[in-house]
Amino acid sequence: MDLNKVRHLSDAGRFDLACECTTQKAREKYTEDAIQQATLGGIYTSHITDGKTVKIFKTLMTNSCTHDCNYCQNSTRCTKQNAKFMYEPDELAKVFMHLHKNHDIEGLFISSGIVKDADFTTDKMLETVKLVRQKYNFKGYIHFKVLPGVSYDKVREARRYATRMSINIEATSAQRINEFTSIKTFKSDILRRQAWIKGMSPPSGQSTQLVVGAAGETDAEVLNMMRWEYDNMDLHRMYYSPFNPISSTPFEAREAAPKWRAHRLYNVDWLYRKYGYEFNEIKEILNDNGMLPNEDPKTIHAKKFLTQPIDVSSATKEELLRVPGIGPKTAQKIVELRKSTPNLKREQLHEAGAILHRADPFIKVNGWSQRTITAF
Numbered sequence: 008m009d010l011n012k013v014r015h016l017s018d019a020g021r022f023d024l025a026c027e028c029t030t031q032k033a034r035e036k037y038t039e040d041a042i043q044q045a046t047l048g049g050i051y052t053s054h055i056t057d058g059k060t061v062k063i064f065k066t067l068m069t070n071s072c073t074h075d076c077n078y079c080q081n082s083t084r085c086t087k088q089n090a091k092f093m094y095e096p097d098e099l100a101k102v103f104m105h106l107h108k109n110h111d112i113e114g115l116f117i118s119s120g121i122v123k124d125a126d127f128t129t130d131k132m133l134e135t136v137k138l139v140r141q142k143y144n145f146k147g148y149i150h151f152k153v154l155p156g157v158s159y160d161k162v163r164e165a166r167r168y169a170t171r172m173s174i175n176i177e178a179t180s181a182q183r184i185n186e187f188t189s190i191k192t193f194k195s196d197i198l199r200r201q202a203w204i205k206g207m208s209p210p211s212g213q214s215t216q217l218v219v220g221a222a223g224e225t226d227a228e229v230l231n232m233m234r235w236e237y238d239n240m241d242l243h244r245m246y247y248s249p250f251n252p253i254s255s256t257p258f259e260a261r262e263a264a265p266k267w268r269a270h271r272l273y274n275v276d277w278l279y280r281k282y283g284y285e286f287n288e289i290k291e292i293l294n295d296n297g298m299l300p301n302e303d304p305k306t307i308h309a310k311k312f313l314t315q316p317i318d319v320s321s322a323t324k325e326e327l328l329r330v331p332g333i334g335p336k337t338a339q340k341i342v343e344l345r346k347s348t349p350n351l352k353r354e355q356l357h358e359a360g361a362i363l364h365r366a367d368p369f370i371k372v373n374g375w376s377q378r379t380i381t382a383f
């Protein structure tokens with residue numbers, strides 16, 4: 008086995024965020040296993056379903072690519088061409104099964120650059136997951152990356168083996184994507200494939216990734232796209248990858264997007280998906296340039312709109328969810344608690360999970376409220 012290939016293709020997988028890979032497995036962990044050593048760059052702890060954490064192996068099928076994305080090290084426009092590798096399907100299936108049997112890996116995330124065309128490359132990926140499922144009888148999690156421009160039949164076949172599927176939208180519009188590639192078409196190559204995936208309902212849904220800051224888009228454009236995606240594509244999650252320039256690519260001199268920008272987009276995404284904020288409320292958080300300030304968006308909203316303290320003894324769940332320091336579980340607990348204890352005390356709010364130092368400027372508890380919101 009070519010361990011150099013294994014190492015390169017495991018490391019290259021880290022650029023794709025379209026899964027909940029929160030923690031990379033510690034590289035320094037000592038192991039005498041050569042394959043595990045080579046794959047440490049691609050082993051992550053991932054939250055694949057609510058509350059469940061598993062170790063997954065992320066890899067590319069190949070780091071060759073015929074596409075020309077201006078920010079990507081695999082692109083034809085990258086002037087420093089790194090060594091190129093491609094797995095044979097049986098080779099990758101064996102690497103994965105070795106990790107699964109010996110190192111508790113419970114999932115596979117398979118993505119790829121595009122060689123020849125999307126169908127050719129997808130056939131290689133399909134052969135791999137078919138072997139993993141049918142020859143090696145693996146029953147666990149497989150995240151299958153759908154490549155832009157691939158045929159319907161290939162997506163259909165991937166659905167047979169995948170737990171979750173994703174295709175990266177990368178940009179907020181056709182105009183924006185044209186700023187970094189002359190090959191991918193936004194509507195046809197990407198959104199159309201997303202609609203196919205939606206129609207096939209993978210068991211664990213579909214996700215996508217948007218590169219933030221590569222094409223000069225505003226947060227207002229990102230949020231419009233976020234809304235469109237959640238409302239139209241039954242998206243499980245949208246991931247925001249802050250653009251980071253890579254040397255020898257056409258975008259090497261562009262400024263990196265600050266990490267906090269992606270962090271604030273995740274905050275707002277959460278308000279939309281989990282807290283039930285209307286899109287019009289979210290737009291109010293943006294500044295005049297259409298960008299999110301680097302401040303907790305829920306607090307910005309509360310300072311602007313909660314001009315009177317919210318009385319926790321009578322507020323609806325929706326009103327409680329507008330208070331900083333009160334999340335969905337806490338709001339539900341408060342509503343339940345009030346059935347037996349109409350006048351809740353501060354200790355009870357604390358026990359229900361409220362973060363009182365954040366909530367205090369915006370709530371009234373037993374007739375008491377902090378005197379002014381500006382005291383916050």
Ligand code: SF4
Binds near residue numbers: 073074079081120
């Ligand atoms: S299609 Fe993917 S791998 Fe290929 S150049 Fe674009 S971002 Fe890179």
